[in-house]
Amino acid sequence: MRRALYIHIPFCLRRCTYCDFNTYVGLLPLRAAYVEALEREAVLWAERSPELQVATLYFGGGTPSLLSPDSVARLVNVARVRFALPADAEVTLEANPGTVAEQQLRALRQAGVNRLSLGVQSSHREELALLGRIHSWAEAVSAVAAARRAGFANLSLDLIFGLPGQSLSRWMETMERVLELEPEHLSLYALKLEPDTPLARRVAAGELPAPDPDLAADMYARAGELLQDAGFWQYEISNWARGRAPAPEIWAVPPAGQSEQISAWVAQHNLIYWRNTSWLGWGAGAYSWFQGRRWSNPAHPRAYIAAVKSGELQRVAEECIPSALEMGETLMMGLRLAEGVTTHRFRARFGLELSTQYGDALSHFVKLGLLSWDAERLRLTRAGRLLGNQVFAAFLP
């Protein structure tokens, strides 16, 4: 089983206006104790499950680029030594373009990181300000150049669209500029106003126009066309990898079992999430999905550090996932992928046929044109991509 390892770094220099993640400003002095706690958590895991192996490693946040390369190196090393992370495994680190210098990037590359995910978000000054980002577009451009010089062959860039007041042409300008940076991978996220974020409050107060979902749908469609022409393959609802899929349409289907070979730039770590296989989450508030259970660690870094120190890392919001729910979650995650949910994987995993389990819902959504279903796989249609929630809910028990 390919299992993923996620390490959460909950520190930021400033909170973005749209962010509701488990992240904290002003806790940088905790960094050393936090890294130490992560290493202890690794030991706790290894003691409990000595045979455990992981296939990918991902440093997410927060702002993982606030860790020293040395700390990153220690953690990568723990994964290699204790959890058999292969030498050529994908090791991703999320970086804020405002926090990386070339020297640091070199050191990170040296530490074993081979994929960078840069939060670029926009190429426009006013949009970056609206989002509360600490970097400029120029800094993003130089971060990409620095990463290349530091030896990163696999760069992923994050962008946000559907901002309050953002026009279609403004968005497409960002897309064009970003393509000039020649990334291997792109994640395009439609802005979601999360409750209690400064951005949501400003919209609620009428200071900013509410994002228009129809305009966001247009932005999504136009960006998809542009990326297809630029030689990207959309392999997930919000993710594109450089490289051609075998079929010409945007929402292309690779042959069964071959999607890993289609594009070397597909995010291997995230693929494990979407296939709902299994993952370990280390760090404050990180979720694990392991042996039929899902839980998270204590959310606050101090609580997490204290818990690890006590030698007993209590599980927060632990759920035992019964089979029917696991099937539903597998569809909810799997249908996000271009490859969809393959009948053979479903059968092998649950010992059941998709058709007997979900026959009525399947034909309902096929009739509505949101799902396509053949002997090989079930997947969202082009029209269904932006209406996924309508479909996913039907498969939850």
Add this chain to the structure above:
Amino acid sequence: MDPQHIRNFSIIAHIDHGKSTLADRLLGLTGTVAARDMEAHSQVLDAMELEQERGVTIKASAVQMHWQAPDGEEYELNLIDTPGHVDFGYEVSRALAACEGAVLVVDATQGIEAQTLANLYLALEHDLEIIPVVNKIDLPTAQPEEIKLELAALLGGSLDEVVLVSAKEGTNVEAVLRAIVARVPPPSVPTGTDTPLRALIFDSHYDSYKGVIAYVRLQEGEVDGQTPLLMMATGTKTLPVEVGVFAPEMKPVRVLSGGEVGYVATGLKSVREARVGDTITSARNPAVQPLVGYQPAKPMVFASFYPAEADDFADLRDALEKLQLNDAALTFEPESSEALQFGFRCGFLGLFHMVIAQERLEREYAQDLIITAPSVAYELLLVNGEVREIHRPSDLPEPTLTVEVREPWMEVQVITPNDYLGAVMEIFRRKRGELLLTETLDTKRVLLTFEVPLAEMVVDLHDKLKSATRGYASMDYTFDGYRADDLVKVDILITGTPVDALALIVHRDLAYERGSALIRKMKEAIPRQLFEVPIQAAVGGKIVARVNVKALRKDVLSKCYGGDVSRKRKLLEKQKAGKKRMKMLGNVVIPQEAFLAALRLD
């Protein structure tokens, strides 16, 4: 008790003029309720949670007090409380029929208001002795002398008869008791020992242990807990569980006699067997003639109550039946609608009555309700000469089948400061109202009398009036009669199918305006679906307005990784559960709010 030492009276007032506070004071002063209980539980008569919250009395109740007057004699004072809201004018009337006197309370800072007049006229109709009381004289803005003059002028009495009090501070409250004893006549009870019992049921409530509790005023004779009784109108015989008085909680007594007020715990399981307005007599020695009863209240405002979840239909029926035990004016009958499935068409005395019923169902009976826009009872004259009453707009037949469509009109009295006269007139003009009379009340206020269709009143007249006059205007209304007019049915169609629950009857001149306003509201309330949903308004089968709910284009979380699975799943589960509570019309999902849209027409 010797009838000469009994006084039966009510307190009548405009809302918030301090009726309940005065009642509390009287209870305290007579030692009926201990002072410390008063602290813990102010407004003793307003037992229902809703009454205490809204500060209004919804159901009449009756309390017995004992007081030693300055003449050294002990008197039995029966305070029969009356509802403070106009919808319950009928219950006021019932309560007043059990009294010989009424204390008319007027706020010293507000003066005479619309309901002051309405209640006073009701009391005068019952030949009651009126004791005028000016309350809240402790407030800095009080104008007791001016109000005193107003009252004396209104009643044609002398200034000395007006009692000035502050019920809140307890100032001069005893003068009210003295006035009651001195001026309210004792009940007149025929002498003779073997006079058969006649007791008027003026209210009732249901008790799960003692059955229907009939609130009675004994005209003559005696009732005890041992003698079998006969309900004269229904012919029901019963052996009562007990008789007693409200002190203020139920307190059994051995016997109630002529002139007294109290209760008979009938043991009966249904209010239909012991109806308000019926006369109780002895089964062994029955009276020949019943007392003059009441006309049952006729509901004129109708709305449909549906359970939010179709499975709860039986629960809702049980709850309505229980509510009816304590609310004789409520009517309901089962109905079905394509969109809302199975529910009840309920009849109410007015909009406030409807809101109270809704809140009681939700709170006391934990019902989750969908309520359609209120409508009124229409009277039809059909081409075959038949006159028929309909209680829902969708029952209005083709125009070719009716000669006349008649709707109830109300006479409305509004007291407003002169400054807002124009605003008030405009509100009534827009509601098809007609101004009958303008009277100057004092230098600052006028009394306006309008006639207005009830259908126009039920939506938001009261709210509009209050907001246009910053709360200064007051109003009261009575039923005036049915009038024929050019009334048409507006159908609302969703994807081409008329939705019964949304049909309206309006004046032809307003049909387009109301129809298009409603479909615009519906458009806001109906979520976008996977296909375009047209909403149309039709008058007499002809489409007059249309809006479209555009097809949904985007409903997916763009970010979903390992840490999001639980949260994301719960979000979808919530979405799914919300959808389950919505109603299906064909393949269109309609949330409950859409049915409320008509309530909030601007």
